[in-house]
Amino acid sequence: MFRRSLLAAGAGLILARPGLAQGGWPNRPIRMIVPYTPGAATDAMARLAALKLQEKLGVTVVVENRPGANGAIGSQAVLQAPADGYTIMGSASIHPMARYVMKAAPYDPVTDFIPVARTARGPLVLVMNPRLPAAAIPQVVAAAKAEPAKWTFATSSLGSAGHLGSIEFNRMTGANIEIVGYRGSAPALTDVAAGNAQLMFDPVLATLPMIRGGQLRGLGIATAQRTPLAPDLPTMAESGLPGFEFYSWYGVWAARTTPREIVDRMNRAIVDAMREPAVVERLTGLGFEPVAETVPELERFIAEDVARNAELLRIANFQPE
Known part of the structure; x- marks a missing residue:
């Protein structure tokens, strides 16, 4: 199973020691914090991003799970570290919604973070x-x-x-x-x-x-058409909920004050990785759609996604906890 092999590869990131780049960023290991528990889709996709950054940048990328407080513990750990590109975060579509679901969010997920890249949606x-x-x-x-x-x-x-x-x-x-x-x-x-x-x-x-x-x-x-992976599984529309489509998407973030040239370099590395035929084949075989966007394109997408989801919470009269 790709999921098992991906997690195994991610675990090996801590041990791998490729040669460090000479001069400039990066010239030492990068830490990727995942603010949720190991073993689920967010963790697996973060480890894929970490693996590909390690391959493209030539330095170790260490994955660290820091769950708790609806993602706030891991997210704060990123903001508390120096904004130098050596501490980043692998998370999912939940991250930009923090200020809407936490009564007193200790950070603003949009203004305090910059999205580096999306990897895929499922x-x-x-x-x-x-x-x-x-x-x-x-x-x-x-x-x-x-x-x-x-x-x-x-x-x-x-x-x-x-x-x-x-x-x-x-x-x-x-x-x-x-x-x-x-x-x-x-x-x-x-x-x-x-x-x-x-x-x-x-x-x-x-x-x-x-x-x-x-x-x-x-x-x-929750797709428009049935998936070849489970052709007997009906769409939500077939079951009487027309237009019901929902995806979870995954990506990498850094502190907003991280130098833009570092953010752009990580973006290019992840975008290149998501276009690799082997990665595309593996992800689509699991029902995922790889994503390749520039940072400005991603920021526009997040603004639209947050607006839609915030309106859904408002309609439901959801009260932050």
């Missing part, structure tokens, strides 16, 4: 505990409306794509299923598989293996 899959009798989304909606106390959505973190997808599901169906935040995808998916929560939206990378293994039941994928 669609969300709606999964359910396999022991529940409902077999399709209309049955889930009917059961949840009839006995709302028996249904909860797990989500990897407040502000994540899965959280936003859950809000949109409730809005479109009128089900009003309670949404419970977790500290990462792994514990949330584990609780769904165990029956402690009933439903979850999470990226394809983590959900499809568990669907194939029987730990979860797949109900729908």
Whole structure:
């Protein structure tokens, strides 16, 4: 499995010692902080970015998981380090939403950070505990409306794509299923598989293996067309939710005051990596779409994405915690 090999390669980053570049940046190891737990899509995509930066820049890139406080612990660690390009962050679409989901966010994810590059995006899959009798989304909606106390959505973190997808599901169906935040995808998916929560939206990378293994039941994928990876999995539109498309996307950030020439150099390295045929083949084989953008293009995309998601939270009357 690419996911296992990717994580194994990422673990090896700490041990690898390629020759350092002579003079200028970078001339010593780079630390990439991941503000979430190991093993899920955000961690795997961050390790892919770290691996490719290491190959392109010729220095060690050490991945460090610093979970907690809805991503704030790891994010603050990046801002507390010198803004010299030697401490960066690998995160996901949840990062720019911090000020909307935390009551007193200790930083502004847009003005305090600069996005270096996106790596890829992956669609969300709606999964359910396999022991529940409902077999399709209309049955889930009917059961949840009839006995709302028996249904909860797990989500990897407040502000994540899965959280936003859950809000949109409730809005479109009128089900009003309670949404419970977790500290990462792994514990949330584990609780769904165990029956402690009933439903979850999470990226394809983590959900499809568990669907194939029987730990979860797949109900729908949030894409316009079915995926060749799971052709029997209907789209959300086919299940009565027209236009329901949600993706989690992944990227690299640095402190806003990091020299622009360093940010641009990292951007070029990641963009080049995302265009490599082997990387494209591996990512698309897992249902991901590689992304290649300049920093200004990425900043425009984030502004639009944040505006859409903030409006969704407003409509849902979401109150930051």
